[in-house]
Amino acid sequence: MGYHSKLRGEIQFHPPVSGPELAPHSRFIPTGSxxxxxxxxxxxxxxxxxxxxxxxxxxxxxxxxxxxSQGDELRADDLLSEVDEIWKVFRFCPDGTPRTFNGEIRxxxxxxxxxxxxxxxxxxxxxxxPKLVWPDGTEEDV
Numbered sequence: 625m626g627y628h629s630k631l632r633g634e635i636q637f638h639p640p641v642s643g644p645e646l647a648p649h650s651r652f653i654p655t656g657s658x659x660x661x662x663x664x665x666x667x668x669x670x671x672x673x674x675x676x677x678x679x680x681x682x683x684x685x686x687x688x689x690x691x692x693s694q695g696d697e698l699r700a701d702d703l704l705s706e707v708d709e710i711w712k713v714f715r716f717c718p719d720g721t722p723r724t725f726n727g728e729i730r731x732x733x734x735x736x737x738x739x740x741x742x743x744x745x746x747x748x749x750x751x752x753x754p755k756l757v758w759p760d761g762t763e764e765d766v
Contacts, residue, residue: 629734633741634692635707636726637714637724642685645714646686653687661693664706666692667690669690669691670687692729728742
């Protein structure tokens with residue numbers, strides 16, 4: 625039991641990650657099991673594409689971003705560290721050029737106004753919390 629949050633959004637990256645670069649990092653790839661979904665807050669967003677080859681067709685599987693878990697009872701305390709973990713592994717392509725990361729993941733807690741996000745700023749994950757601005761311009765942290 626405890627305090628739970630809902631997660632929404634995703635972070636895309638380009639170019640996608642595939643083949644030998646993806647294989648050693650299978651801990652970030654969802655298995656499809658609903659039990660496994662709740663083990664992490666974020667997973668790699670996978671994309672499949674049918675590709676014709678000289679001897680038939682094959683399915684190319686690659687990661688195109690970071691998606692939120694579909695688990696029901698999520699505690700979002702470690703969201704930034706999980707996004708950061710994936711970012712550190714895939715921020716550079718095998719040839720050393722940087723990948724581009726864009727997007728955000730929002731967190732909605734059980735109680736209002738518990739809302740915050742992890743957003744990519746200058747190609748790095750950053751945790752942000754909103755401020756409340758009153759009509760007279762006075763600001764408060766939420």
